[in-house]
Amino acid sequence: MPDPSFASVPDMLASLRPSYPVMCFWPERIAITARRFLNGFPGKVLYAVKCNPHAIVLKAMHDAGIRDFDTASLNEIALVNERFSDVSCYFNHPVKSRAAIDSAVRVYGVNDFVVDHPSELKKLIDIAGPGHIIQVRLRTPGGVATFDLSAKFGADEDAGVELLREVVARQSRPAVSFHVGSQCRKASAYGKAFEIVARVLDRAGVTPEYINVGGGFPVSDAEVKAPSLEEFFSQISESATRYGYLGKVPLLCEPGRGMVADAASLITQVHLRKDNQLYLNEGIYGSLSEIVYGDLRPPLQAIRLRGPLSDEMRPFTLFGPTCDSNDVVPHQFALPKDISEGDWIEVGGVGAYSNALQSSFNGFTTDTFVAIRGATPSALAL
Numbered sequence: 597m598p599d600p601s602f603a604s605v606p607d608m609l610a611s612l613r614p615s616y617p618v619m620c621f622w623p624e625r626i627a628i629t630a631r632r633f634l635n636g637f638p639g640k641v642l643y644a645v646k647c648n649p650h651a652i653v654l655k656a657m658h659d660a661g662i663r664d665f666d667t668a669s670l671n672e673i674a675l676v677n678e679r680f681s682d683v684s685c686y687f688n689h690p691v692k693s694r695a696a697i698d699s700a701v702r703v704y705g706v707n708d709f710v711v712d713h714p715s716e717l718k719k720l721i722d723i724a725g726p727g728h729i730i731q732v733r734l735r736t737p738g739g740v741a742t743f744d745l746s747a748k749f750g751a752d753e754d755a756g757v758e759l760l761r762e763v764v765a766r767q768s769r770p771a772v773s774f775h776v777g778s779q780c781r782k783a784s785a786y787g788k789a790f791e792i793v794a795r796v797l798d799r800a801g802v803t804p805e806y807i808n809v810g811g812g813f814p815v816s817d818a819e820v821k822a823p824s825l826e827e828f829f830s831q832i833s834e835s836a837t838r839y840g841y842l843g844k845v846p847l848l849c850e851p852g853r854g855m856v857a858d859a860a861s862l863i864t865q866v867h868l869r870k871d872n873q874l875y876l877n878e879g880i881y882g883s884l885s886e887i888v889y890g891d892l893r894p895p896l897q898a899i900r901l902r903g904p905l906s907d908e909m910r911p912f913t914l915f916g917p918t919c920d921s922n923d924v925v926p927h928q929f930a931l932p933k934d935i936s937e938g939d940w941i942e943v944g945g946v947g948a949y950s951n952a953l954q955s956s957f958n959g960f961t962t963d964t965f966v967a968i969r970g971a972t973p974s975a976l977a978l
């Protein structure tokens with residue numbers, strides 16, 4: 597059954613009157629951002645499925661012209677392939693099971709992989725055979741992004757040189773990748789990563805099939821405005837030019853957050869008010885965990901259909917639905933002083949790492965997803 601679509605959030609609320617949380621996507625907004633990447637990034641654009649694998653999101657990406665997907669697991673590879681027949685998946689997790697490699701190659705025809713350790717390289721070639729494109733993921737300096745993605749994965753320069761030589765020695769096709777960290781507000785981080793790439797490639801004496809600059813493109817929240825995507829594209833072009841790669845070595849990127857974060861809102865309902873404490877039907881064990889882990893300050897808007905809300909605001913503490921005392925948003929949010937049971941709160945800018953991360957702790961899960969027509973996410977456009 598196709599996901600229902602509505603003209604606006606109030607239209608959805610008037611129709612469903614939901615006592616359960618609803619995730620609203622703006623597919624046109626996703627398409628606009630995808631086209632910004634396709635037109636502005638100096639290379640091929642993959643979408644990082646892990647960020648939001650919902651069918652509405654994948655369809656919007658495909659409709660906008662995205663044909664390449666960064667996938668972390670066999671499940672994601674299957675999800676994409678069973679939906680579209682004209683796409684390529686890149687298996688860009690540096691640690692894969694033998695069974696997943698086997699099925700990726702033999703069932704789905706995957707040709708691109710990532711490694712960051714000699715044992716993974718051996719495993720990959722033992723199972724997949726030679727001839728595939730193998731990206732060596734390089735570690736980049738931390739401290740520039742909200743989520744450091746080089747603390748767990750990525751080879752240092754010496755190991756990267758050895759791995760690239762070994763890829764060639766094992767009759768496979770070398771490429772390079774890195775990830776500066778998710779929600780990286782400094783474009784210069786990509787410049788620093790290119791310095792590392794250039795040193796490693798020089799020392800290895802290898803010409804790569806491509807350089808994959810990963811994701812990391814940041815988004816604004818209600819308090820901090822992120823630099824524009826175009827600033828990042830310029831930095832990447834400049835760096836690729838400086839080291840003689842532009843026009844010679846293809847570039848790839850694989851954004852998640854930057855593609856979808858601003859294209860969704862979560863609609864949650866107030867189920868109880870105790871003074872300045874609101875008990876909601878969605879929380880940090882659900883689709884709102886990034887408020888804690890990403891220290892996000894999403895824009896909030898209260899909605900009441902039965903009449904107006906006060907213009908006067910006061911700070912509220914927001915509790916999620918589970919019985920765990922930790923299920924509380926760690927900072928307060930300003931909302932109308934007369935907000936009460938039955939009113940809804942729209943939490944904006946939650947397209948990234950929201951429903952993808954939710955648990956069903958205490959039996960609470962957001963399982964209603966709708967599309968909203970138009971390109972501007974409510975009054976919450978950042």
Ligand SMILES: Cc1ncc(COP(=O)(O)O)c(C=O)c1O
Nearest residue numbers: 644778779811812850851852853
């Ligand atoms: C290998 C890889 N590529 C791309 C992404 C997407 O990153 P972002 O959402 O910061 O754009 C991630 C995120 O974890 C990742 O691990």
